[in-house]
Amino acid sequence: MKEIKEINLFISCPGDIQDELNSIEVIVKEINKTIGKISNFVIQIVHWNEDTYTDIGEDGQEIINDQIEYDILIGILWMRLGTPTKRDKSGTVEEINKAIENKEKQQLIYFKTATPINLNSINTSELNQVMEFKKELSNKILYKEFESIEKFETLFRLNLSSLIKDKFIDEKKPVQKTTKINSSDNNGKYQNIVSLIDEIENATKDGFEDIDIFNINENGHISFEKATRNLNNLTGYLNKLTDNLKKGTAEINQANNIKDTRLKLSKAKNVVNRLSKELDEFNDEINSELPNFSENLKEVGKTTSDLLLASRSFNNNETNEIESNTLAYRDSMEYAMNATANMLKEVIKWPAINLKFNTSKRNTEVALKDLMKEMMFGLKLIDEALEIES
Numbered sequence: 001m002k003e004i005k006e007i008n009l010f011i012s013c014p015g016d017i018q019d020e021l022n023s024i025e026v027i028v029k030e031i032n033k034t035i036g037k038i039s040n041f042v043i044q045i046v047h048w049n050e051d052t053y054t055d056i057g058e059d060g061q062e063i064i065n066d067q068i069e070y071d072i073l074i075g076i077l078w079m080r081l082g083t084p085t086k087r088d089k090s091g092t093v094e095e096i097n098k099a100i101e102n103k104e105k106q107q108l109i110y111f112k113t114a115t116p117i118n119l120n121s122i123n124t125s126e127l128n129q130v131m132e133f134k135k136e137l138s139n140k141i142l143y144k145e146f147e148s149i150e151k152f153e154t155l156f157r158l159n160l161s162s163l164i165k166d167k168f169i170d171e172k173k174p175v176q177k178t179t180k181i182n183s184s185d186n187n188g189k190y191q192n193i194v195s196l197i198d199e200i201e202n203a204t205k206d207g208f209e210d211i212d213i214f215n216i217n218e219n220g221h222i223s224f225e226k227a228t229r230n231l232n233n234l235t236g237y238l239n240k241l242t243d244n245l246k247k248g249t250a251e252i253n254q255a256n257n258i259k260d261t262r263l264k265l266s267k268a269k270n271v272v273n274r275l276s277k278e279l280d281e282f283n284d285e286i287n288s289e290l291p292n293f294s295e296n297l298k299e300v301g302k303t304t305s306d307l308l309l310a311s312r313s314f315n316n317n318e319t320n321e322i323e324s325n326t327l328a329y330r331d332s333m334e335y336a337m338n339a340t341a342n343m344l345k346e347v348i349k350w351p352a353i354n355l356k357f358n359t360s361k362r363n364t365e366v367a368l369k370d371l372m373k374e375m376m377f378g379l380k381l382i383d384e385a386l387e388i389e390s
Helices: 019-033 035-039 060-067 091-101 124-137 149-167 191-206 213-256 261-313 316-349 355-386
Strands: 005-012 041-046 072-077 106-112 144-146
Touching: 005 019, 005 091, 019 035, 019 041, 019 149, 035 041, 041 149, 072 091, 072 124, 072 149, 091 106, 106 124, 106 149, 144 149, 149 261, 149 355, 213 261, 213 316, 213 355, 261 316, 261 355, 316 355
Parallel strands: 005 041, 005 072, 072 106, 106 144
Antiparallel strands: none
């Protein structure tokens, strides 16, 4: 029977983290049902309130420390640090520090950067404590930041998959033991036959019928194709805006050479109005494309981790092709991001001219900023998947 690696996941966070807990539950179930089946591992989420029992200890946190057994600690902080303990700033801080100090433990630490809907819920004193702890951690480990639940789900799924692939997937720690054979089996004479029977029976119970390697591979290629189309469209919009701005600059320079003041102003006004319209068209194109680009980038992050984990069932050529395609896409997106940054620099240089142009210019700056943020997040996902150090 195949050995199934059990990986215990312990989540440590204060009470202001809720949506992320639900997301972790869903993502873990999905990974177990798909890639976990293929790569022979199962993730168990450990809950302190379900997996500890009443005991005599210095305090409640000490009991949790003594009784909770885990392989990976997931630490998430937002605006609160949590309740102080007798040994550290809070239970969450104590759990994170203990995990960092223990070389046998792995950890994924996240800081939520979103602004709460209710600004009155912000406690500046507690928020400062969180920021201080973040600064302390920067000298110890590499933590992650996210600004939305969608960004967290994508980042966490990729981080967890990569961590399992690197640290756990090749280790041998079976959850289920091969059926023991008694003395009547001639000292294990038919052990190989019993193991073979065991493997088929357990595989049927585990529901491997749901696994489709070809589907995972196809979905991966589809997600890259969609994201590539988005990137090509965005690059086309940038190139068109570049040409328009160059043309507008040249026409304004020509207008400045006109001696007749009224004609000069009339010519310049027409150019500026046209530029305003072109900026508005660009903003509409970017704002229309960006949601699809964002969604497809998340899918790229998800399928890349799936493909790299599932590729253990294929040959090395399959893995090399996945990594090669991903790197090529990364190079294209990095080029586009740098082009976007250069474009933003040029737009910022344009002076205030009239109300319409000023509004269009500001909207373009915001659109370019949002595009760069999305591209930067996409690059982060790919770097995480391919373990490229930034």
